[in-house]
Amino acid sequence: MNRFAVARPHTVEQASRLVTDARFSLPVLKGGGMDLVDHMKEGLLEPDLLVELRGLGAVPGGEGIVADGAGVRIDGRVTLAEIAASRIVNERAPVVARAVGSAATPQVRNVATAAGNLLQRPRCWYYRNEQFECLKKGGLACFAADGENKFHAIFGDGPCYIVHPSNLAPALAVCDGVVHLAGGERASIRIADLYHLPAARVRDEHDLRPGEVITHITLAPAPRSGFHAVKEKQSFDWPLVMAAVTLELDGATITSARVCAGAVAPVPWPLPDVERRLSGVRVDDEAAVLDACSTAADGARPLAENAYKLALLPVAVQRAVLDAAGRPVETKR
Numbered sequence: 001m002n003r004f005a006v007a008r009p010h011t012v013e014q015a016s017r018l019v020t021d022a023r024f025s026l027p028v029l030k031g032g033g034m035d036l037v038d039h040m041k042e043g044l045l046e047p048d049l050l051v052e053l054r055g056l057g058a059v060p061g062g063e064g065i066v067a068d069g070a071g072v073r074i075d076g077r078v079t080l081a082e083i084a085a086s087r088i089v090n091e092r093a094p095v096v097a098r099a100v101g102s103a104a105t106p107q108v109r110n111v112a113t114a115a116g117n118l119l120q121r122p123r124c125w126y127y128r129n130e131q132f133e134c135l136k137k138g139g140l141a142c143f144a145a146d147g148e149n150k151f152h153a154i155f156g157d158g159p160c161y162i163v164h165p166s167n168l169a170p171a172l173a174v175c176d177g178v179v180h181l182a183g184g185e186r187a188s189i190r191i192a193d194l195y196h197l198p199a200a201r202v203r204d205e206h207d208l209r210p211g212e213v214i215t216h217i218t219l220a221p222a223p224r225s226g227f228h229a230v231k232e233k234q235s236f237d238w239p240l241v242m243a244a245v246t247l248e249l250d251g252a253t254i255t256s257a258r259v260c261a262g263a264v265a266p267v268p269w270p271l272p273d274v275e276r277r278l279s280g281v282r283v284d285d286e287a288a289v290l291d292a293c294s295t296a297a298d299g300a301r302p303l304a305e306n307a308y309k310l311a312l313l314p315v316a317v318q319r320a321v322l323d324a325a326g327r328p329v330e331t332k333r
C-alpha cells in the first residue's frame with residue numbers, strides 16, 4: 001500500500017476543499033472506509049490523501065436519522081446498522097431498513113456508511129484484480145463478457161457487465177430518494193439520476209462531481225414496502241438478485257406499486273411493466289402476485305453463466321411484494 005496523509009476536517013466545506021486540493025494528486029473522501037481501503041489493499045487505488053468524514057464529528061445521538069415531514073432524513077455518515085435498527089425508518093420505509101439490514105455482515109454494517117454504500121464500486125472479479133486491464137481501468141475489453149460471468153448483469157447491454165452492488169440504492173429508488181450535496185454547485189440529485197450505464201461512461205458508475213460531498217439523504221414515506229434478496233450465502237456476501245417494492249393498497253388490492261431490482265444491471269433497475277401488472281392484484285393471492293411478477297426478467301440478455309437470474313428475479317420480486325403487504329414468505333435456511 002502507498003504512503004498517504006489523513007485529514008480530519010471539521011466542516012463539510014473543508015472536506016470539499018481538501019478533496020479538490022491541487023497539492024495532492026489523488027485526494028479521496030473516506031466514510032467507513034470498507035470499500036476504499038479494500039481498493040487500496042488490492043492495489044486499485046493509490047490516494048495520497050484520505051479525507052476522513054468521521055473527522056467532522058460523530059453524528060449526535062438520535063440526530064442522524066430524523067423525521068422529514070412524513071418521510072425520513074438520513075445523515076450520509078450514519079451506519080447501515082443504525083439505519084436497520086431505526087424505529088423511524090422501520091415505521092416509515094421498512095424497505096430501506098430491510099435492505100441494509102440484510103447487507104454484508106454485522107461487522108461491516110457497524111462501520112459502513114449510507115453515503116459510502118451508495119458509492120461503493122462494483123465487485124466484478126476482473127475489475128477487482130489489478131492484473132486485468134478491463135474497460136473500467138482503461139483497457140480495451142470486458143473480460144466478463146466471454147469469461148466467468150455468473151454474478152454479472154443480465155440487463156444493460158454492456159459493454160461492461162458489472163452489477164451495481166448497493167442494497168441501499170434500489171430501496172431508495174422506490175422511495176423517491178434524494179441525495180443532498182455540499183461543496184459543489186448542486187444542492188441535490190435524485191437517486192434515479194445518480195448512476196449511469198457503462199455505455200454512457202464506463203470508468204465510473206455515479207454522477208457526483210469532484211468536490212461534491214453527500215451530506216444527507218431524504219426519502220418519501222413508504223410504510224407498505226418490502227425487500228427480498230436471494231443469496232448464495234446468507235452473510236458475508238452480496239445478493240445474486242434483489243428486489244425493493246413499495247405498494248399502495250385498497251384493502252387487499254394493490255392500487256399502485258413501485259418496483260426496483262438490484263444485482264441484475266450496472267444501475268438499480270426499475271421494473272415499470274411489473275408495476276403496471278401488479279395494479280389490481282390482490283396480495284392474498286400469491287399465485288396472482290407471482291403471475292404479475294413473471295415478466296420481471298423480460299428483455300434481459302443473460303451471459304453464458306447467469307441465465308439462472310431469469311428464474312430468480314420474478315421470485316425475488318414476488319417475495320418483496322408479499323413482504324411489503326405484510327405477508328412475508330418464510331425462507332428455509
Ligand SMILES: Cc1cc2nc3c(=O)[nH]c(=O)nc-3n(C[C@H](O)[C@H](O)[C@H](O)COP(=O)(O)OP(=O)(O)OC[C@H]3O[C@@H](n4cnc5c(N)ncnc54)[C@H](O)[C@@H]3O)c2cc1C
Pocket residue numbers: 028029030031032033034035036037053076077102103104105108111112113114115116117118119120121165166167168212213214215236237238239
Ligand atoms: C464481506 C462483505 C460483504 C458485503 N456485502 C454487501 C451487501 O450485501 N450489500 C451491500 O450493499 N454492500 C455490501 N458490502 C459492501 C459494503 O456495504 C460497502 O463497502 C460499504 O457500504 C461502503 O461504505 P463505507 O462507508 O465504508 O464507504 P467508503 O469505503 O468509505 O467509501 C466508498 C466510496 O464512497 C465515497 N464516499 C464516502 N462517503 C462519502 C460522502 N459522504 N460523500 C461523497 N463521497 C463519499 C468514498 O470516497 C468512496 O469512493 C459488503 C462488504 C463486504 C466486505
